[in-house]
Amino acid sequence: MKELRLMKGNEAIAEAAIRAGADAYFGYPITPQSEVLEYLMSEKPHERTGMVVLQAESEIAAINMVYGGAAAGRRVMTSSSSPGISLKQEGISYLAGSQLPGLILNVTRGGPGLGTIQPSQADYFQATKGGGHGDYKLLVLAPSSVQEMADFAKLGFELAFKYRNPVMILSDGMIGQMMEKVEMFPQQARLTEEEIIKKYPWVTTGKTPDRERNIITSLILDPAEQERHNFRLQKKYKDMQENEVRFETFDCDDAEYLFVAFGSTARICQKSVQLARKKGIKVGLLRPITLFPFPSKIIEKLAHQVKGILSVEMNAGQMVEDVRLAVGGDIKVDHFGRMGGIIPMPDEIVTALKNKIIGG
Amino acid sequence: MTEEIIIAGFGGQGVLSMGKILAYSGIMQDQEVSWMPSYGPEMRGGTANVTVIISDERVSSPILNEYDTAIILNQQSMDKFEGTIKPGGTLLYDPNGITRHPERKDINIYQVTAAEKAAEMGNTKIFNMVVLGAYLKIKPIVKMENVIKGLKKSLPDRYHHLIALNEEAITMGMNSVIE
Missing domain, CATH: 3.40.50.920 (Rossmann fold)
Known part of the structure; x- marks a missing residue:
């Protein structure tokens, strides 16, 4: 039987993250997305799947925890609302530069500055044109229903790992706060360390004698090598343009x-x-x-x-x-x-x- | 069938939870629903309102500029929403605390003295269920059995012993509509 629930967008994406086999969530409260963290805390996902949920000391700490988790090949997520997402931009640029997958949810509110807690879509430029420094792109998904908040958590993780690139879900206070009927997908198992190493040979889970060191970094001082790195990134964005357009x-x-x-x-x-x-x-x-x-x-x-x-x-x-x-x-x-x-x-x-x- | 409703009153009157129970009842009978609250500064102590849509079809906009029904529980909301009811639509209100009664002639106006009835029943917290009962008498868009299922879904287990009381309050509301 279908599992139908009446949920807020923020709750739906939190539940969906657990079910999508997320390994960790790191966040910091801000209206209108605080229900994501609240729901995860009250669900105690460490008891359900072993997923870690942590309220970090700041938004900046949370995005850098995402960097660390992603470098180990884990499915890691953070969420915030506009001013908090601005704080995360340095970390997001580093994720993109280091080709790390990560899921970032922005439940946008009015701005600029601290602005207001009501809905807004004024973070479109920031999300799509690179809010941090450097030539990078996020793959940006825009849910327009509570159902899509749930579905895009799963899709977002899949795309992030497919392209080794951070994915942003650009929602807003309206989708986050409203309740609609949601059909939840079944629980997906978290990957074991063995499965992660097999699936993602680039992860830094400890060097073994049979392979070279894996290095995760965005620091490439040799300009020729940095340019080659940039070409690789651009090729990835072109692949996204060819394969991932959805409307x-x-x-x-x-x-x-x-x-x-x-x-x-x-x-x-x-x-x-x-x-x-x-x-x-x-x-x-x-x-x-x-x-x-x-x-x-x-x-x-x-x-x-x-x-x-x-x-x-x-x-x-x-x-x-x-x-x-x-x-x-x-x-x-x-x-x-x-x-x-x-x-x-x-x-x-x-x-x-x-x-x-x-x-x- | 599509029913577009605004429920508006003071924070603490149970406006949002009434909307939630109504929306859950719609899900229980396989309909499409949306529940869009005011979550802004007004939630921090002033007025609260929620737009609930129950439909046989996919819900388009969860926010609206006109409604089939307005359920109004304070004067501020009367001032704000009386004019937003579609011609031929429905206005249900509790006269308690209303200083200016509705004036429109092109809508159907009903009263329910819900605050009074809830006090008579000895529990002012069931006020919103009396209002819900009155609404369902006027517009029986969801079946009572589905309302009870909706109540079970929206109330945490520890409050399930109160479902009988809620059902009583809904029945009280159904019998208290004044045309």
């Missing part, structure tokens, strides 16, 4: 206009599509599920079909830049957003479509 379309078949929206805003836009169609406006919705790699090709394709595109985001206009790059300039592309923790309502999005795209 979802709603009512696009006969669409004359298009919304592009991710995460919680994509949910609101589904309602806006219904409202607009009642008024005779043929609008569809494209929801990028991966923000990097960005679904540029489908947007380029739809740009040949529709008369205009509105990128709807809870920010001042960030993803709209990637939409414009994908479209290439033939049709009107504009942005509508609310900031500072204000969630756009379904009807105001329809009004924005009328004013900015149809009438504009």
Whole structure:
């Protein structure tokens, strides 16, 4: 029988991490994601699977614990919300530079600075363009339901190890705090040390006489070697662009206009599509599920079909830049957003479509 | 069937847990649900509200600008949400603490004196279940057996001895709707 539960997004991803065979979670409390740590603490996963859950002394300590665990080939996760994710950026750059897998959840809130505890999507640039230093990319997944919060924990670990690259789940306060029906996948066993060594020959679990030393580092002082390293990283990001683009379309078949929206805003836009169609406006919705790699090709394709595109985001206009790059300039592309923790309502999005795209 | 509900009142009145029980009841009869709370500064002591959607289809937006039903439990929420009910929609409120009664003519308005009934039953904590009963009398969108299953799912085991009392409160609410 299906195991259906009513859970908050934050609780669902915590439960899913345990079930995905996570070895450890390191975090530090911050609204609106504190339920992740709270749920893990109350579930006592060390009794269920042996998984370690630790409240670190700071966000920075937590991300560096992820680095250590990942270097040993463990499935390790951390979570925070916007200001805390900013603190983690140095560690995230090091993970990417050292080609380490790790799962990072950002339940975003309004900013900049300490901002507000209400939902926002203003961390899009930070997540997709490299929030830390250096030429690196995270693979970024944007859940738009509580079910996806659960499913992406499992998928995130798989992709992180597939590419030896940190994966970010870019959620927000709305998906984190709302409750929906979730179907939980069954418990997956944690890998044993023997299995880890066999599966991931690069891990640093102690040198054995039959192999060379494994070195995990982002420090490569020889410029020629550092450049070769950068080419290897770039090749990986290109592979992601070829193999990992994920998106979802709603009512696009006969669409004359298009919304592009991710995460919680994509949910609101589904309602806006219904409202607009009642008024005779043929609008569809494209929801990028991966923000990097960005679904540029489908947007380029739809740009040949529709008369205009509105990128709807809870920010001042960030993803709209990637939409414009994908479209290439033939049709009107504009942005509508609310900031500072204000969630756009379904009807105001329809009004924005009328004013900015149809009438504009 | 899609029912879009806002439940709004003071923090501590059981607004969020009432919404949770309703949502769980929907799951128990195989429907799609969403529960979106206000979790902002207002949760730290002022008003609290939750949007609950129960539907036969996948739920689109978990936040809304208009509702089929508003369940209103204080004056601030009356001021904020009376105007957001769809024409022909439903407004249920407890007159206790209401200084300005609803004025709209294009909606169906009901009262339940839930605070009074809960006090009569000797337990003010079951206030929200009296309100839930009144709502289910007006809109029987979930079956009573599924509400009980929902209660069992949302209450920790240590409170399961209170389910009978909750059921009584729901029945009390069902019998106390004033049109």
